[in-house]
Amino acid sequence: MAETTATTTATDHPAPTPTHTPAPTVIVDEVDIVYRVHGAGSPSGRGSATAALTRILKRGKAREESGVRKVHAVKKVSFTARKGEAIGLIGTNGSGKSTLLKAIAGLLPVENGRIFTDGQPSLLGVNAALMNDLTGERNVRLGGLAMGMSPQQVQERYQEIVDFSGINEKGDFITLPMRTYSSGMAARLRFSIGSAKDHDVLLIDEALATGDRSFQKRSEARIRELRKRAGTVFLVSHNNKSIRDTCERVLWLEHGELRMDGPTADVLKEYERFTGGKK
Numbered sequence: 001m002a003e004t005t006a007t008t009t010a011t012d013h014p015a016p017t018p019t020h021t022p023a024p025t026v027i028v029d030e031v032d033i034v035y036r037v038h039g040a041g042s043p044s045g046r047g048s049a050t051a052a053l054t055r056i057l058k059r060g061k062a063r064e065e066s067g068v069r070k071v072h073a074v075k076k077v078s079f080t081a082r083k084g085e086a087i088g089l090i091g092t093n094g095s096g097k098s099t100l101l102k103a104i105a106g107l108l109p110v111e112n113g114r115i116f117t118d119g120q121p122s123l124l125g126v127n128a129a130l131m132n133d134l135t136g137e138r139n140v141r142l143g144g145l146a147m148g149m150s151p152q153q154v155q156e157r158y159q160e161i162v163d164f165s166g167i168n169e170k171g172d173f174i175t176l177p178m179r180t181y182s183s184g185m186a187a188r189l190r191f192s193i194g195s196a197k198d199h200d201v202l203l204i205d206e207a208l209a210t211g212d213r214s215f216q217k218r219s220e221a222r223i224r225e226l227r228k229r230a231g232t233v234f235l236v237s238h239n240n241k242s243i244r245d246t247c248e249r250v251l252w253l254e255h256g257e258l259r260m261d262g263p264t265a266d267v268l269k270e271y272e273r274f275t276g277g278k279k
Contacts, residue, residue: 022082024118025201025232026104031113033074033099033256073099075256076113081201086223086233088247088264090240090271096256097236101203104234119200119231122147124191132179136167136189139178143193157196164222165192166215188215195222200231206238220246240268 074096081087089097102108104115105123130139140161144154165188167173167181178186195202204223223233223246237243243250243264250267252260254274260267 022084024080024116025083025085026081026118026121027114027116028077028079028100028104029114029116031074031077031100031103031115032072032111033096033103033108034111035071035073035099037069037071073256074103074253077253077256077258078113079251079258079261081232081234083231084227085249086227086235086247088243088250089234089236089253090238090243090250090267091253091259092275094255095253097253098205100253101205101234101236104201105203117201121201121203122194122197122199123203124194124205130178130186130190130193133177135177136162136174136181139189140174140193143190144196147194147197149197153197161189161192161196164195164218165189191219195219195226198229199226201234202226202232203234205236216242240272243268 077096077100089100091097099108101123103110104117105121106117107123130143134142140158141154144157144161145151149157162168162174165185167185167189173181173185181189191204194204202223220242223235227233233246235243235246247264250260250262250264250271251258252267252271260270
């Protein structure tokens, strides 16, 4: 008996359409972050001078451990961020949001766990450090260079940075020392400098809370541009509307623990239920 074989064509069983998963940019794996507060003394604050003298006189490990209070700011947090994502970080005050951003930026050590990043994370306001005794113009140029821009790139984007910040709308403030700026003006200029360059990972801590609604809308649009051109954006904010308008994913930290990670609408719904209303 002749052997027969069954054949099928591609049209009989179409192959599944491959889906492209963006590459990871940040991996946070079981991370603990612990602050050590030296010289904290007793909770009542009594005997602080005696405690300080005791620490000086003691020797060895006992001396090092005396009067040291440990604050467990982030507890066993794990998540993966991917290219093109804008991720909001929410939580009540003291929940560990800013601490986590600083660790991702490499500014704080982790107690346990590991953090992997693809490319250089940039924490807004650190790479573009501003100096109070220098003019806004000088800070724009130095801030751009500090972020790795070439002198030519800084020159090409200078006017755009100044216009975006809006600090010259009521006068020629860009030629004045930074110490004459209000906190809002300084924050707007810092955001303008920091967002002038494409970043692998951009970490923004409350930058959108400054300025009027017009500047906030410009900032939100700039973040969307950065997502398209670069890697990943993290945004810490207590303004839920900014999170809704900017991010499609949210991490909710509470007491240092990752309470929820998911789509913005779902996480904010639970968070607002937890806090008793929208913000």
